[in-house]
Amino acid sequence: MEAGSVGTDVSADHVIAELLEMGFEFDEISEAIGVVGPCRADVVEFMLNGSGGEQRKPSVGSQRRCPDRSARLANPRGKFKQSSITDHIASATGSKTVSRGGEVSTSYSCLSASIDPEATAAVCSKSKPEPQSLLENSRGEFDRTGKISAVLQKHFGFSCVKGFQKEALDAWFARKDCLVLAATGSGKSLCFQIPALLTTKIVVVISPLISLMHDQCLKLAKHGISACFLGSGQPDSRVEGKAMAGNYKIVYVCPETILRLMEPLKKLAEKPGIALFAIDEVHCVSKWGHDFRPDYRRLSVLRENFCSSKLKFLEHDIPLMALTATATLHVREDILKSLKMSEHTVVVLTSFFRPNLRFTVKHSKTSASSYGQDFQELIGTYNASRNFRGKGQKILHEVEPESESSSYDSLDDSASDDEEEVPDIKINKLAKSLVKENTEHELDQYPGVDDFDVSCGEFLESSRPEIFAPPVPSHETSSSESFDQGPTIVYVPTRKGTVELANYLCKSGLKAAAYNAKMPRAHLRQVHEQFHCNALEVVVATIAFGMGIDKSNVRRIIHYGLPQSLEAYYQEAGRAGRDGKLSDCTLYCNFVRTPTLLPNKRSDEQTRAAYRMLRDCFHYALNTSTCRAKILVKYFGEELGLEGCQMCDVCINGPPQMHDFKEEAAVFINVLQSQTGQATEGMNYNSTDCYRSGRRNFGEVPDFRTAVSYIREKLPRFVMTDKIWWQGLARILEDMGYIQEAAEIPRVIIQHPEPTRAGLNFLSSQPNEEGLHAYPDAATLLAMTNPKSLSSSAEWGRGWADPEIRRQRLAGKTGRRKRKRGSRKQPMGFTTAKERLSAILSKSKRRR
């Protein structure tokens, strides 16, 4: 709770609006205001603790009872009253603390204003005495609350820690291992930075990216805290030596390096001591996560080596604190196990919901030919705000008309290297040389590229720490003024895409730069710097740019192409709106193109998991009926309540009309049933009886394409239907549990669907069933509304009805697809691909 940051001077109306937004009931608020007056902190305090002692918490689901909701919905962009992360996470959302033993507690805390010192003491009293160093500056009298408030205020300018930060700090005080799961931008870094300020010991932080370590060290130095980072490149013995001698309060180390530094770290643990090992972005530990880094997995050495049973000088094990914003339940379990975290690990879990992020999905070809349509609005926005700002941007307009000179591929080599030139010209000049190196559709597979040209660095505390001004309450800025400003990050899948799109945006007058792992490190570093000092409007990047980046005013995250997982998507989207103000996260996805996995070495098990993640992501994009924020947090195991976010495209537009898929579903399942030779009790659906003569008649295995081709051939009313439409139906039936994938490794689109028992029951009972009503997904809607065929298979289907064409095609003479020589896939047919399919057959036989 930000006590005092919103003072008593704001009107009662404002306080009421804010607290309604947070989810409190109107009656409660007005009762509290009647007692304590119109101060938000006092009102919350009263509602949580004051009236009858009963704690009440706002439920996320009830967050949207604000009376002005309809006005906001009508004009969400203009007069939207922006909610802030600080409001929702610091004050409103209690964090759940769960020990691995199962103990759960919920807390609402503001150390400086409303915390109950006895409650805090209760946590301490269960633990051993405080470390000596914690007592040093307080004349033997330990005042944890006051001390935390003091360092927080002194170094960071914040008045209080958030609930989940306090939980994590409590775990550290109790010397317990701790897993912190909190939304992007919620402030996880403070959980491990504050301990460094409360003891004479050192905090060691394991972090996956040099750029991330660099940014954090730079900020810490500005806040008067000495720090250094040790990357994986050429070691600098001077910085490393100083770090291992305890000269910096916080030492950031990449996982590869920490494994090399085990012996020096043991000495450091002896003197001056290691207060904590923090493992940031800990989802990188898990093979089931989206950013698996094998070296993260070896970090179990920390628990194994830095315990009192191994190091006799230690009075207790050095606590581990693992932190992430994107870990599913499966990944969380894997983290605890892989890092060998203690049985008593405290799990601090807060909401993953980001109330100020507005999610939208749009259909697009996501190719260079669609830039014009898709980026028109973005270009217009920046150019309009530049014109509005007038003079300040003149220098850029002078450059832009020579449009060649502002694009990557057409800069003049002879341009002077004058130091005084404007930054975006410098970036473009540098980038020009990169174009040739980025012409392939290569992919950046891991965000974990060491994207800086330095492998270590030291950051001494500045003598006059810079105190960041506390965030400006959102009602004090006009949303229409602030929304359009602030930078944009566009994520594209390929390196070539970064250069092409950045080039296009530059030509359209924007200050844009490309960023991918193949570019020279000097360029990457420059883009980082330009981005952070607001010299760039748009960074077009692969996944190499993202994790942990903490720039407060990013207003838009655009994904131009489907990410590989919802974890990656939410992680990247989490770069937006870290100041708590309304920000847009737009995903452009080609609904009719089947997404594919990035080339990568994977075991079968990992491939299966990777396809599952990609499928979940595709289904998110195709969804037309469930709030997007709801799907996203559900993915991380959280329920958002019935109302949803009320901001995403689905909440705003509402679901499409339901469609009765009964007839088509019966036909489809019946054909599949015949393919697999499954018997159905009492099947009497006349229109499809003709397919029941056994699968040998038209296919040897359940096969989606064969089934659809067969339906189009046999039932004239379906001859014009598109494959995309049937894929949509298959998704619905799979969701309902009527069909399942028979292949060992399910892909994004079902390939070998076989009816389940429930599907067969539907088939036998369906003449009496009322209907099979479902929302068509986005691809199905396209197929229903688009008069043109979406997939080339529609044409294939049309021709298929002609016996002669069919004969020719089966003979491979006029095959629709001419496969490259050496291509692994076999042409579709009824007697081919035996090896590949026999595995499926035997699996489906086993199941039966």
Ligand SMILES: Nc1ncnc2c1ncn2[C@@H]1O[C@H](COP(=O)(O)OP(=O)(O)OP(=O)(O)O)[C@@H](O)[C@H]1O
């Ligand atoms: N108690 C607090 N009060 C106000 N602001 C805070 C507080 N704690 C952290 N912040 C601010 O929140 C912002 C985000 O913090 P941080 O980078 O630690 O987020 P994060 O949770 O690590 O996000 P990510 O998962 O994206 O890395 C920072 O700019 C920080 O200053």
Ligand SMILES: [Mg+2]
């Ligand atoms: Mg972080």
